[in-house]
Amino acid sequence: MTRLKNFINQLIIILLFVGFVLTIRFQPISQTFEFDYDEGFNLIKTFLYSQGFSLYTQIWNDQPPLFTVLLSHWLNLFGYSIFAARLLILLFSALLIYCFYNLISSELGKIPALTATILLFTSWLYIRLSISVMIGLPSLSLAMLSIYLLHLYKQNHRRFYIILSGITFALSLQTKLFTIFLVPLIFFYIIDFNIKTIASRKISKKILINTALWLIPLGLIYILIGVFFQQFWNHDQLITTHLNQPQNLTLENFNNREYLSSMLSQDYDYIFLACIGIGAIFLKRYRNGIFPxxxxxxxxxxxxxxxxxxxxxxxxxAIPICWLAAYGVAFLYDSFFKKKLINTKQLIIPSLLVVILIGLVILTPPNPKGSVPRNMELMQLVLKYKDSTNWIFTDRPIYAFYARLRVPPEIAVMSYKRLNSGELTSQEILSVLQKYRPEQIVLSRWTYQLKSDNKFLAYINANYSKTYTNSIGSEEHYIWK
Structure with missing residues (x-):
């Protein structure tokens, strides 16, 4: 009964978080046409998968399969709406927040944990990413759950948690592979950074067993999912597209230092607290703090x-910054409130740190990132010709998702990465047009690039009638003659 009560209480906390975000962000969740182009890619892949098309062999896909499959089942249950899809992401965010809070609370207490959780929740674009149909946050959420399960093992020494942690991390990797860098760090977390054990050249049997119990389920589940969805036979989609990215210094995304500095500038106050936390970790020898x-x-x-x-x-x-900030908060809290006899000299440094922190909060510039442009006139045209449309060709598949129309699965993802790497050529795009003969064409993102190919343009002019173009020619709509 006690375990059931604890589970219910924890579930209520997660649902309260979801309810809170829904309350403060209901309008953006339900009414924002598209937060990011990736939303359209993820949604149309899910729609095509639900229509019976297979990933990789039919639907071009440069990401692991798990999120598409999970979202497909979710939308089958709750309806194919943008609101339902974003609600699933919000649940993943709630899980991440829950694991994050409990990890910190068990070591540093509720005040540092609550402060760090608020910092993470309010960090740059976290709320937006919590309601965007993108795969990064779900992957990180599953990774945090994996770490939290290891933490539960350390509390009660039940190896079931290690096995479950390995399975959960495999699911994280099969959602988005960018959490793979955490694998070696988690090895150290499993052995609890026991430097003396390593130095003695006699790694205990317990450490070997625990590592195997984590790694074997991880590898097994990851491979089974990959084999089932034929993921490993299409490495060109999964690997080549990401690695073969030629430099384009005209975009800020290729100027790593400048762009990373720009992102970090939104959270200078959090970084300052994290620096205090790093100092506290080494000063007070918080061994668990080495992980973040x-x-x-x-x-x-x-x-x-x-x-x-x-x-x-x-x-x-942002996650490790806010995690480290919790140690900074714990240090400041101990300095101000946990000493029975207050020494004025001892409070000088903590007080100065608080003043600097307040100054950084004031100086941190707001830099919100808006959603991508929408064109409701284009959407209305797509809906107008929906009944006579079997296929729609578009470089912005969010229009197809709203209309519940199929795009040729080979071009479900017409992303910057795919075009920039040369993985998708003009000839291939033209071949798709000739193969499917879509009744509608919507150009809304790569219009100039696509129309720069004379063969593509000639084919459209010969077989389609233009029904719409905006004032600068960047968005167009065509129907089959």
């Missing part, structure tokens, strides 16, 4: 070298 510190250093090094760099990678560093 190693996470932060590793993530920063990766983001400084990975190109292109996208804003939705920011939680990779």
């Amino acid at each position: 510190f190693a996470w932060l250093i590793t993530a920063v090094l990766i983001l400084l070298n990975h190109q292109p760099l996208w804003y939705h990678y920011y939680p990779l560093i």
Whole structure:
């Protein structure tokens, strides 16, 4: 009964978080046409998968399969609406917040945990990413759950938690592979950073067993999912597109240092608290604090070298920053409130740190990132010809999702990465047009690039009638003659 009561209480906390976000962000969740182009890609892949098309062999897909499959089942239950899809992401965010809070609370107490959780929740674009149909946050949520399950093992020494942690981390990798850098860090977390054990050259049997219990389920589940969805036979989609990105210094996303600095500038106050926390970790020898510190250093090094760099990678560093900030809050709290005899000299440094923190809060510039442009006139045209449409060709598949229309699965993802890497050529695009003969064409993102190919343009002019173009020619709508 006690376990059931605890489970219900924890479930209520997660639902309260979801309810809170729904209350403060109901209008954006329900009415924003598209937060990011990735929303359209994820939604149309899900729609096509639900229509019976297979990932990789039919639907071009440069990401692991799990999120698409999960979202498909979710929308089958709750309806194919943008609100339902965003609600699933919000539930993942609630799970991440829950694990994050409990990890910190068990070591540092409720005040540092609550403060760090609020910092994470209010970090740059976290709320927006909590309601955007994108795969980064679900992957991080599952990774945090994996770490939290290891933490539960350390509390009660039930190896079931280690096995479940390995399975959960496999699910994280099969959602988005960018959490793979945490694997070696989690190895150290499993052995609890026991430096003496390593130095003795006699790694205990217990450590070997625990590591195997985590790694074997991880590898097994990851491989089984990959084999089932034929993921490993299409490495060109999963790997080549991401690695073969030629430099484009005209975009801020290829200027890693400048773009990363721009992102970090939104949370200078949090970073300052994290620096205090890092000092407290080494000063007071908080062994568990080494994990978020190693996470932060590793993530920063990766983001400084990975190109292109996208804003939705920011939680990779926001999570450890806020985690480390909890140690800073604990240090300041102990300095001000936990000493029976207050020594004025001892309060000088903590007081100065608080003043600096307040100043950084004031100086941190707001830099919100709006949703991508929408064109309701285009949407109305798509709906107008919906009944006579079997296929729609579009470089912005969110229009197809709202209309519940199929796009040729080969071009479900017409992303910047795919075009920039040369994985999708003009000839291939023209071949798709000739194969499917879509009754509608909507150009809304890569219009100039697509029309720069003379063969593509000639085919459209010969077979389609233009029904709409905006004032600058960047958005167009065509129907089959």
